[in-house]
Each structure stands twice: as C-alpha cells, then as structure tokens.
Amino acid sequence: MAVKQILIFGATGSIGKQTLDIILHFKDRFVLRGISGRSRLDSIVEIAEKFRPRFIALPDESSVKYVAERLSYKPEFLIGDEGLAEMASCTEAEIAVIGISGIKGLIPAYYALKTGKRVALANKESIICGGFLLFAEAQRSNGEIIPVDSEHSALFQLLNKERKKFLRKVYLTASGGPFVNWSLEDLDKVTPELALKHPTWKMGEKITIDSATLMNKGFEVIEASILFDLPAEKIEVLIHPQSTIHALVELVDGTILAHLSKPDMRIPLLYALFYPERPMFEEGNLSLSSSLTLNLFPPDFKKFPCLALAYSALKKGHPYPLILEASDEVAVPTFLQGRIKFTEIPKVLEKTLNEFTIMYIPSSVEEILSFHEEVKTYTEEIIKRL
Incomplete structure (x- = not known):
C-alpha cells in the first residue's frame, strides 16, 4: 500500500490530536507532512519534534521565532492566512485534515480542494459560509470532501445514490446537551461553568456552548443540506442522549436505516482517511452483547430557539x-x-x-x-x- 502524506490544520486541537494518534498507529500508511497551530506553541514544538513535518504554519513572526528556537531541525515556516493557503496548496500531500475551528478553516479547505486533495473536513464554518465554493473547486479539480463530524460521516455512509433516489428524510441525532431536561425558566440561570459540562463529548469551549444551545445541531442541519443537496424539509433532528445512533435515513417505503457507533471521533476520522477502505480498529467495537438502551425524541424548539433560527437561515x-x-x-x-x-x-x-x-x-x-x-x-x- 502506498504511504499517504497528510497535512493537519489545527494540529493542537481535539481533531488534530486524534489524527496524530491515528498516524502513530498506522505508520505504514501515513506520514505527517505539515501542521498548523495558533496559540499552543509548546504543543506545536512537541508535535514537530515527534513527527518532523516539513511545513509548519503559524499566525505571525513572533510565533515562528518561539517555535524555531526550540526545534532541533529546520522546517519550512509559513505565516498567516497566506501560509495556510500555501501549505494547503503543497503538491506533496494527498490529504488535508481541517480541524481548525472558525471561519479561517475555509482558507485551507478551499486551497486543498483547488489542488485536488482529499479534505477530511471537521470545520463546520467552511461549509456553512462557503460550501458552494468548496464543491465548485472539488468538481473542477477532482478533489474530495469527506465529512468528519460523526453525524455527517454517518450520512455519507448511509446515503448512496440508490438510497438517495428513494429518500423520504434524514435524521440527525443530538445528545441534547446538559440542559435537555431543564425548564425554560431554569435556562435563564445557566452559567458558563454549567454550560461547559457536556455529557458525552470532550470539545473546545465554543462548540460545547453551541451544543448546549443546540446551535451546533442547527449548524449541522445546514451542513447536511449543503453536503448532501437536501432541502430543509427533508432534514430532522432527534434528541438521543446515548450518542450511539449518529444519523438515520428514512426511505419512501417506510424503511429506516441507522448508523451506530461508539461516540469516538477517531471512528469518522479513520473513515475519512482510509476511504473507501476500512481499517481494523478494536477500540471502536460497540458491544451489543449487553443491554443497550436507545432513546429518541423530538427537540423542544421553544427551549432551544437556536435550532429554529438555523432552519430559518437555511430556507432563506x-x-x-x-x-x-x-x-x-x-x-x-x-x-x-x-x-x-x-x-x-x-x-x-x-x-x-x-x-x-x-x-x-x-x-x-x-x-x-x-x-x-x-x-x-x-x-x-x-x-x-x-
């Protein structure tokens, strides 16, 4: 098997760290070619020493100076937004993992697709704000967009061309966050400390709050519409506290197909990196030998108006x-x-x-x-x- 070279944008974040873990486990399949980071510079130094990537993209000259002084080798440093674009455009790499949070993720996603790469996309903002640009470049250059969000990875696997022809609707699941059972009156008393305690996933502060308001799920509805060319009317959200079912597809004859897996981001990451293959991953096994409870119920749009706002924006x-x-x-x-x-x-x-x-x-x-x-x-x- 040919070794594939990977670029990681947002190497010190949750997605970046889990991608690095995968590269370590599959050294015969992947080599790290470039990394980007913003503020955790000591982590960048640690990653660089361990993997020795050729490219390191950083926000400014002072960050470059800090990292360069602490490295035992001389990588090629790239700076700012231009640096992100340059690293994404490098012809040596075949895969770009976009783990940056925020709108800046659009830059490497766009330029990676422009140069025909596979983009393992974990950045919501680039699809929500510029999905039409990304798909245009992917089509022009034969690039690929493989979603890494667990829900969209699930839909990617469930929605083949044949099924899409007979599709009635899709369902995205949400854990409901820490306040799913709170009253409307009690939500007024929510503090940042309480909101940052997500029941299932360990994530950054911004996405954890978005999960608590269900804004994150609203963004995922918009993403699903753009990624799979679906109207808002064909996308529904279900609260699923166990986070075991990641998406469901309902067909016109009443058949419902579901995608189940452990709530472990390495599973959709592995899928995006290895597609169309599937590697052996023992830690991903979901035990069905013991009792398994799966609850599904509709969200309360009055308690979580951010979800309604997402549907409204999508329809406009x-x-x-x-x-x-x-x-x-x-x-x-x-x-x-x-x-x-x-x-x-x-x-x-x-x-x-x-x-x-x-x-x-x-x-x-x-x-x-x-x-x-x-x-x-x-x-x-x-x-x-x-």
Missing part, C-alpha cells in the same frame, strides 16, 4: 447561514465572559439575522471573510444595545 439561503454563524462567533464568547445570559444568545442571533443590512452577496473566499467580519462587528453593536 446564502448569505443568511453565514450571518448566523458569524453572529454566533461573537455571542458565545460574550456569554462566556458573563456579559449576556445563556438565553440571550438566540436573541442576539435573531436580531442580527433580522437587522443586518446585506449590501452584497459574498462569492469568493476574500469576500466571505470580509462579510464575516462585518457581521461580527454589527453583532457587537447589538450586544451593546441589549
């Missing part, structure tokens, strides 16, 4: 999902700082969706990034007026 079309995502990037940190209540997050998002003036439709990477910043600035103004 581009650039409304972009506006929603950019506004959320401001609202969540503002809540974590204690400046707004948990229940004010959806209020901020709704006001931004309704009041932001759309002067142009962003149609390039540069325009999307600029538009995104404009929405964030506007959201700050809304928060000041609350």
Whole structure:
C-alpha cells in the first residue's frame, strides 16, 4: 500500500490530536507532512519534534521565532492566512485534515480542494459560509470532501445514490446537551461553568456552548443540506442522549436505516482517511452483547430557539447561514465572559439575522471573510444595545 502524506490544520486541537494518534498507529500508511497551530506553541514544538513535518504554519513572526528556537531541525515556516493557503496548496500531500475551528478553516479547505486533495473536513464554518465554493473547486479539480463530524460521516455512509433516489428524510441525532431536561425558566440561570459540562463529548469551549444551545445541531442541519443537496424539509433532528445512533435515513417505503457507533471521533476520522477502505480498529467495537438502551425524541424548539433560527437561515439561503454563524462567533464568547445570559444568545442571533443590512452577496473566499467580519462587528453593536 502506498504511504499517504497528510497535512493537519489545527494540529493542537481535539481533531488534530486524534489524527496524530491515528498516524502513530498506522505508520505504514501515513506520514505527517505539515501542521498548523495558533496559540499552543509548546504543543506545536512537541508535535514537530515527534513527527518532523516539513511545513509548519503559524499566525505571525513572533510565533515562528518561539517555535524555531526550540526545534532541533529546520522546517519550512509559513505565516498567516497566506501560509495556510500555501501549505494547503503543497503538491506533496494527498490529504488535508481541517480541524481548525472558525471561519479561517475555509482558507485551507478551499486551497486543498483547488489542488485536488482529499479534505477530511471537521470545520463546520467552511461549509456553512462557503460550501458552494468548496464543491465548485472539488468538481473542477477532482478533489474530495469527506465529512468528519460523526453525524455527517454517518450520512455519507448511509446515503448512496440508490438510497438517495428513494429518500423520504434524514435524521440527525443530538445528545441534547446538559440542559435537555431543564425548564425554560431554569435556562435563564445557566452559567458558563454549567454550560461547559457536556455529557458525552470532550470539545473546545465554543462548540460545547453551541451544543448546549443546540446551535451546533442547527449548524449541522445546514451542513447536511449543503453536503448532501437536501432541502430543509427533508432534514430532522432527534434528541438521543446515548450518542450511539449518529444519523438515520428514512426511505419512501417506510424503511429506516441507522448508523451506530461508539461516540469516538477517531471512528469518522479513520473513515475519512482510509476511504473507501476500512481499517481494523478494536477500540471502536460497540458491544451489543449487553443491554443497550436507545432513546429518541423530538427537540423542544421553544427551549432551544437556536435550532429554529438555523432552519430559518437555511430556507432563506446564502448569505443568511453565514450571518448566523458569524453572529454566533461573537455571542458565545460574550456569554462566556458573563456579559449576556445563556438565553440571550438566540436573541442576539435573531436580531442580527433580522437587522443586518446585506449590501452584497459574498462569492469568493476574500469576500466571505470580509462579510464575516462585518457581521461580527454589527453583532457587537447589538450586544451593546441589549
């Protein structure tokens, strides 16, 4: 088997670390060619010494100086957004893992696809804000987009061409977060500390809060629509506290197909890296020999209005999902700082969706990034007026 070279964007985050773990376990299949990082520079040094990638992309000159002084070899350093684009464009690598959180993930995703790579995509924002660009480049260059989110990986595996022809609807599952059984009145008292305790997944702060508001699931509805070319009406959400079923597909004859696995991100990552093969992964085994309880029930849109906002933005079309995502990037940190209540997050998002003036439709990477910043600035103004 040929050894494939991998680029990891966001090497020090959760997705990055788990990809590194996979590379270590499958040394005969993968080599790390490049890494990017933003703030955990000591971790970058540690990863670089262990794997010795040729490329290291960092945000600025001071970061480069810090890392370079601590390395025993001389990699090729790349800087800023241009550095992300340059590393993603390198012809030596076949696979780019996009584990960066935030809109900046669009940059490496776009340039990796532009150069015909497989993109293992764990960055929601790039699909929500610029999915049309990514698919255009993938089609032009024969690049591939393999989703890494457990729900979209499940749909990718369930939805072949034959099944899509007879599709009635798809269901994305959500754990429900820590407040699924709280009353509407109690949600008003949620603190950042409580919201950061997710019952199933260990994730970064932003996505953990998005999971608590169900905004994350709303974003996944938008992603599913773009990734699989589905109208909003064919995508439903079900609360599933066990996080064992990741997606279901209902066909026109009443058949329902489900994808089950342990809640372990290495499973969809392995799928994206090895596709169309499947490697042996003993740790992924889901035991069915003991009792297995699976609960599924609909979400409460009144308690979690962020989910309704996502459907609304999706139905309106581009650039409304972009506006929603950019506004959320401001609202969540503002809540974590204690400046707004948990229940004010959806209020901020709704006001931004309704009041932001759309002067142009962003149609390039540069325009999307600029538009995104404009929405964030506007959201700050809304928060000041609350």
